[in-house]
Amino acid sequence: MNNQAFDLLMWARGPAFDIALMIFAGGIVLRIVEIFVLGRKKDLAPAKGNPVAQGLKTIFSRSVPREGLVKFAPITYIGGYIFHIGFFIAFFFFAPHIALFTDAFGVSWPSTGRVIVESATALALLALIALIYSRFTDPVRKALTTFDDYLVLVLSGLPLLTGYIAVNKLFGDPTMMMAFHILSVEALMIAFPFTKLMHAFSFAISRYYNGAIQGRKGAES
Amino acid sequence: MSNKAMLPELMKTHGISRRAFMKYCASLASVMALSPAMVPRIAEALENARRPSVIWLSFQECTGCTESILRSHSPTIEDLIFNAISLDYHHTLQAASGHAAEAAREQAMKENYGKYILVVDGSIPIKDPGYSCIAGISNLDMLKETAAGAAAIVSVGTCAAYGGIGHADPNPTGAVGVSEIIKDKPIINVPGCPPIPVVMTGVLAHFLTFGIPDLDELGRPKAFYGESIHDRCYRRPFYDKGMFAENFDDEGARGGWCLYKLGCKGPITKSACATIKWNNGVSFPIEAGHPCLGCTEPDFWDNGGFYKPLSVPAGDYRKAGVAAVAGGAAIGVASALMSKAKKAKAAKAHETVDAHDLEKSS
Numbered sequence: 411m412n413n414q415a416f417d418l419l420m421w422a423r424g425p426a427f428d429i430a431l432m433i434f435a436g437g438i439v440l441r442i443v444e445i446f447v448l449g450r451k452k453d454l455a456p457a458k459g460n461p462v463a464q465g466l467k468t469i470f471s472r473s474v475p476r477e478g479l480v481k482f483a484p485i486t487y488i489g490g491y492i493f494h495i496g497f498f499i500a501f502f503f504f505a506p507h508i509a510l511f512t513d514a515f516g517v518s519w520p521s522t523g524r525v526i527v528e529s530a531t532a533l534a535l536l537a538l539i540a541l542i543y544s545r546f547t548d549p550v551r552k553a554l555t556t557f558d559d560y561l562v563l564v565l566s567g568l569p570l571l572t573g574y575i576a577v578n579k580l581f582g583d584p585t586m587m588m589a590f591h592i593l594s595v596e597a598l599m600i601a602f603p604f605t606k607l608m609h610a611f612s613f614a615i616s617r618y619y620n621g622a623i624q625g626r627k628g629a630e631s
Numbered sequence: 632m633s634n635k636a637m638l639p640e641l642m643k644t645h646g647i648s649r650r651a652f653m654k655y656c657a658s659l660a661s662v663m664a665l666s667p668a669m670v671p672r673i674a675e676a677l678e679n680a681r682r683p684s685v686i687w688l689s690f691q692e693c694t695g696c697t698e699s700i701l702r703s704h705s706p707t708i709e710d711l712i713f714n715a716i717s718l719d720y721h722h723t724l725q726a727a728s729g730h731a732a733e734a735a736r737e738q739a740m741k742e743n744y745g746k747y748i749l750v751v752d753g754s755i756p757i758k759d760p761g762y763s764c765i766a767g768i769s770n771l772d773m774l775k776e777t778a779a780g781a782a783a784i785v786s787v788g789t790c791a792a793y794g795g796i797g798h799a800d801p802n803p804t805g806a807v808g809v810s811e812i813i814k815d816k817p818i819i820n821v822p823g824c825p826p827i828p829v830v831m832t833g834v835l836a837h838f839l840t841f842g843i844p845d846l847d848e849l850g851r852p853k854a855f856y857g858e859s860i861h862d863r864c865y866r867r868p869f870y871d872k873g874m875f876a877e878n879f880d881d882e883g884a885r886g887g888w889c890l891y892k893l894g895c896k897g898p899i900t901k902s903a904c905a906t907i908k909w910n911n912g913v914s915f916p917i918e919a920g921h922p923c924l925g926c927t928e929p930d931f932w933d934n935g936g937f938y939k940p941l942s943v944p945a946g947d948y949r950k951a952g953v954a955a956v957a958g959g960a961a962i963g964v965a966s967a968l969m970s971k972a973k974k975a976k977a978a979k980a981h982e983t984v985d986a987h988d989l990e991k992s993s
Contacts, residue, residue, distance in 0.1 A: 412793075413849055413929045416899065423935055423945040431944075432951050436959035443963030448970060505875050506942035509892050513943040514952075521873040584859065585899040588941070 415586035422592040430596035437603025438611055445615060457626045464625020465618040471631070472617050485544040489537040493566075496534025500527055500570060524577075531574050538567045562605050568594035639678055659836055662829065662907060663844070663854040676840035683839070684743040685750055686736055686777055687721035690770040691763050691797045691806055692753025696788040697723050699825035700832075702910070716748070716835065722765065733766045740780050748838065749781035751809050754790040754797035758805025774812060783817045783843060784809055787831060789926055792820035792850065799932035810850060817843050820850035824926035827907055830855045849929065851901070860897035860923050863905040866890065879920070890917060894938035896925030 480487045501507055505521035512518045542563050545555045572594045574580070576587035601607060609616075624631035642652055656673040660666070665673075689697070718724065719739035720732070727735055739747060751774065756762040760769030768776075778784060786809045789795040797806030810818050821834050834852055837844045844852040861867065869875070869889040876883030876890055889895070897905075900923055904915040917923055922938070925931040935945025 416928055416930060416934075419899070420930070420934065420945060423941075423943075425946065427944040428946055428948050428951045431948055432955040434955075435952050436955035436962075439956050439959030440963040440966070443960050444967045447964050447967030503873075505870075505873055505889075505891060506940060509940040509942050510944075512892075513939070514949070518877065521875065523873040524871040527873075579862075588899065 413585070415583045415589060419585055419589035419592070422589045422596065426593065426596050430599040434599035434602050438608070441603055441608060442611060442615070445612070450619075453626065458628030459625045461622035461626040464629075464631050465622035468621025468624075468631045469614050469617045471621075485540050489540045489544070492537035493534050493541065496530040496537065497566070497570065499530035500534060500573070503527060528574065528577070531570050535567060535570050535574070538563060538570070558605050561601065562607055565594075565598045565601050566607070569598060659833055662833055662903065663837055663852075664857070665854075673836065673840050677836060682717045683782075684719050684739050684747040685716045686719055686739055686747055686781075687724075687750040687752070688770075688773060688777060689722060690751065690753030690755050690774070690791070691804065692788065692790050693796075694723055696752040696791075696823075696825040696831075697721070699823075699828050702828060716839075719747075729766065733768075736777070740777060744780040746782050747780065748835075749777055749784045750787055751784060751791040752787045754794045754804075754806035754808060755812060756797070756804035756806050757812070758803070762804040771812065774809065778809075778813045778816055781816055783819065783838065784813060785831075785834060785838070786810065786818060786820045786822075786850075788826060789822040789824050789929075789931065792822040793929035795824065796932055798930070818850055819843060819846065819852060822849075822851060822856075822927040822929075823902065824924070824931075826927075827855075827903060827909060829907055830903060847901075851927070855903045855907075856901045856927060858901060858903075858906075860900045860902055860905050860917070861895075864897055864917055865905065866917060884920060887920075890920075890922040892940050893922045894936065894940055895922035896928075896931070896934060896937075896941065897923040898941060900925040900928055900931075902927040 475487050499522070502519075503522040504527045508518060508521050542560075545551045545559065545563075569591060572587060572591035575582065576584060576591045579587075598607070602610075621631040642649075653670065653674060656677065657667065657670045660670050660673055687697075717739075720736040722728075722732055725732060725735065753770075755770045755774055757771060760771050763770045765773060786792040790797055790806070791809050793808045794802070794806045794811075795808075797804055798808070808820075810820070819834055819838070821831055823830070830852075833855065834844065837852070837854070844854060847853050847856060849856075861870070864870075866887060866889050869883075869887070870891060874883065874886075874888045875892045876886075876888045877892055878884065879893065883889075884893075891898075895917065897917065904923070905917070908915045908918070924937050925934055928934075935943075939945065
């Protein structure tokens with residue numbers, strides 16, 4: 411007699427993870443290496459400002475919204491912050507996730523309690539729903555949204571949702587829900603290098619580049 | 632063994648009071664999640680139950696399940712329950728051996744055909760029946776033959792229930808549990824490596840009293856296998872607070888913190904260990920400082936390693952990861968260099984054009 415939930419969990423922890431990891435790691439390295447090897451054409455004009463300082467500054471300054479923009483697009487900004495911070499806390503400060511990093515890289519850091527992790531997960535999910543809602547209701551955003559955007563939103567939300575259900579045993583077999591949770595993460599890993607999710611790695615490169623161009627011209631970015 | 636005294640007489644000879652017996656019935660009702668109103672009924676049924684003949688078959692096993700039952704703290708009432716049944720064949724416990732032992736089995740089967748309880752521990756090899764034989768009879772044949780006349784089958788231990796260690800990858804003997812072979816009899820699975828003694832006696836008591844208990848999708852009595860270890864673990868508050876033992880000799884281990892990071896399989900394991908406990912309620916593995924192995928679940932031997940946390944991949948993923956990084960880098964460089972070469976080629980192919988050429992072409 412087999413337990414299908416257990417078998418699925420073992421498949422998710424075994425071959426499925428290996429496949430997802432290969433696509434995830436291989437794809438990300440491929441794209442980043444490609445960006446650096448392609449490089450940029452050398453600018454022969456004398457620099458009017460410091461490109462490096464401006465570039466580094468921009469990596470961080472772009473995380474702060476410009477004046478007036480929060481009022482102009484509150485859902486995008488506030489929802490965006492809550493989602494990112496919530497996802498970050500749930501991903502990096504839940505002990506079972508830290509155990510994965512410890513196993514892979516030998517590093518460890520303190521985990522946080524269930525109240526914080528679950529609150530962060532719930533808030534991130536609510537923010538995600540608000541973000542999807544704004545894409546449906548705002549005509550401009552709706553026109554700009556592609557299938558990829560919806561795919562990325564759903565793929566980012568599923569691990570939060572399935573993780574919350576599995577840990578709290580809201581419904582379904584807990585082992586099966588844990589398998590679904592891991593599989594949803596693997597789906598996210600597979601889509602990662604080919605979608606906008608790549609920004610988690612490429613944001614620093616693009617921000618630095620934009621800042622450095624402006625810095626070279628003597629402009630603030 | 633069939634002319635043994637009934638339970639009340641056995642109680643008398645063992646100095647067990649009526650009060651202690653009723654207390655036992657109440658605790659049985661409690662562990663089986665039955666209403667307290669059922670206690671007199673359990674007592675009555677146990678006192679008057681016609682002692683059924685029990686044939687206990689041991690196949691590919693380690694005798695751990697029998698050892699577990701033997702440690703049910705004789706002379707307790709659990710022990711008496713076992714005395715109250717007519718254990719007609721158990722090749723570890725019976726005095727007879729060889730042909731005499733097999734004759735006892737055949738006689739018990741003949742006398743109680745269609746009524747006896749068959750208890751099985753150990754897995755059955757089906758790849759080559761010759762891997763495990765008793766008195767020249769293969770386990771498979773003996774199971775089929777004995778199961779044919781059984782009223783019900785109790786698969787004791789994870790080996791009999793799901794194949795257990797014999798079934799573990801690569802399963803050289805083709806070991807399977809009873810339910811893979813016998814399809815036409817009620818089967819109660821009592822998994823565990825070994826199962827808790829009171830769970831085994833409780834299941835038998837339930838069978839004598841009310842018949843087959845409520846079973847889950849894996850054939851386990853819901854009364855004992857309804858909740859996960861994790862949900863009933865006394866260390867659960869540490870999990871909720873994010874306090875974990877990182878190794879077996881750190882502050883967390885000494886302080887009794889959660890053992891998740893040391894590989895505890897409590898979250899996916901359903902068993903009564905955390906509530907009923909072992910050795911007459913003294914302790915259970917987690918209380919003794921060891922993570923749960925998940926021994927009541929099918930294929931628990933192949934769960935990726937007893938000391939690997941559940942959230943950690945089970946396979947050797949590092950090699951795949953390193954290969955992917957190397958491959959990704961190589962393809963990235965190749966792709967970028969090809970793009971550069973294409974660009975250079977296009978630049979080289981440019982023809983210089985002046986205003987006259989444009990005029991000519993227009």
